Amino acid sequence: MAATFRDSLARPIPWLDAFDIDSDVLDVEHKWLIEALNHACLETAHCPSRGRKVVAELDIPGLIAAHFANEERLFDQLDYAYNAQHRQEHEHIRRMAAPLLSSGTDDSVFAQGLLQARTGLVEHLIRHDLSFKSHLLYQYGK
Ligand SMILES: [Fe+2]
Numbered sequence: 382m383a384a385t386f387r388d389s390l391a392r393p394i395p396w397l398d399a400f401d402i403d404s405d406v407l408d409v410e411h412k413w414l415i416e417a418l419n420h421a422c423l424e425t426a427h428c429p430s431r432g433r434k435v436v437a438e439l440d441i442p443g444l445i446a447a448h449f450a451n452e453e454r455l456f457d458q459l460d461y462a463y464n465a466q467h468r469q470e471h472e473h474i475r476r477m478a479a480p481l482l483s484s485g486t487d488d489s490v491f492a493q494g495l496l497q498a499r500t501g502l503v504e505h506l507i508r509h510d511l512s513f514k515s516h517l518l519y520q521y522g523k
């Protein structure tokens with residue numbers, strides 16, 4: 382694994398208050414997902430097989446899918462105008478995360494996929510979940 386790539390894996394993405402969406406369940410899930418992905422990336426930087434073990438034991442693709450399902454339930458309840466587009470973005474990340482549980486990929490493909498999933502999830506949070514926050518605040522009359 383190239384040194385710069387290993388360095389990216391080993392550098393965690395910090396949680397920022399600016400990522401807050403609802404000061405409740407969604408934030409707890411976002412924090413936990415970023416923490417889990419940081420942990421898996423760090424382990425992978427040291428030893429890819431340990432990273433694979435973390436992904437499998439925490440079931441990171443399953444955690445991501447469960448979080449998206451919770452968000453999508455809220456979209457339906459709140460009549461969110463960008464429901465369909467946001468769901469498509471979830472599907473994109475789900476497809477990125479699913480192969481992480483496959484044992485058939487070599488270590489560098491696994492490591493690259495893991496890094497992409499972490500970056501993709503944080504980008505999603507910034508680009509899409511934060512725009513949902515405006516809708517949430519409006520719905521709650523804030
Ligand atoms: Fe989210």
Ligand SMILES: [Fe+2]
Pocket residue numbers: 452467471505509510
């Ligand atoms: Fe989302």
